[in-house]
Amino acid sequence: MPDIATPLVAWQRQHGRHALPWQGTRDPYRVWLSEIMLQQTQVSTVLGYYERFLQRFPDVAALAAAPQDDVLTLWAGLGYYSRARHLHRCAQQVVAQHGGAFPRSAQALQDLPGIGRSTAAAIAAFCWDERVPILDGNVKRVLTRVLAFEGDLAETRVERALWAQAQDLLPTQAADMPAYTQGLMDLGATLCSQRQPRCADCPLHAHCRARAEDRTAEFPRKTRKLKRSRVALTWLWLRRADGAHWLLPRPARGVWAGLWSLPECADAADAQAAVQGWTGTATPGETFTHVLTHRDMVITPWQFRFTGEAPSVEQLQQRWPGGRWLAPAELDAVGLPAPLSRLLRR
């Protein structure tokens, strides 16, 4: 087993990132929040969200006490909204079951909602020097290259083996854990990139088997292919004469769970039937495609502008429970899916 910890720790301290907003603190709340936001999300995307979130929820108690809708509003646009719901539940559990303090071990952290093995390890390493490995996308790339790890990471058994390797590569000194953990992240995010890794500048150059064999492009190996489905849907876009939009909360399960959206219809005929008997102007909008990781959503907004009196809120809510009219200025107060946010602000 090569000693990558020593050169990596030295490199991180001299050349790594030190000025990110969630660094320079060992406050588990701040570290935890950053780790959740950074799941499958790049640093540059998270920066603004992180600051706004801390401003509104400065500590775990404030977050726990907030309505879930407020949390989702601040999360809107960041994606993977189950993270926000789990984050909120986690805060409530920390307050209710742990007296407001995060449990101080990676093992115990993993019992909390939204915290898996890698996130738990990152928090424990950064905050308490615990000797536990992380294994995120960046680290998988770094380690499989260093080791020329041939296994297919689509297989559970293989991934388990890489976790074991990650454990064996940890620094001996617990005090080095923060710099080591950060170093792996920094290396994967900067030098050891997917394409065109800058091996000449890499502190692990001398230890890297893939580099020695000129095979960096072969790692990591992963055979699972992404199969993307396609779904077409029609959004009924009701607009009052004063410009207000009719929005309602989405179901607790599925895409954009808990966010606010337009009423969904099967097709244009369905939308047309919904406005039967009302006075106004119908405009079939331009169809656009919104791409998710696993699904292409082909969306047609079907707009209906009331020219006279709209039905009462009670009548509308009978059909769309929880719905309400929102003026353009009020759109910031609710969480909208990214494509709807673009549509309404256009």
Add this chain to the structure above:
DNA sequence: TAACCGTGGAG
């Protein structure tokens, strides 16, 4: 275990 869950950037 495989499917599901967003969005934006990079090449």
Add this chain to the structure above:
DNA sequence: TCTCCAAGGTT
């Protein structure tokens, strides 16, 4: 335009 993927976790 297209593909890959980013400080993954849950069901």
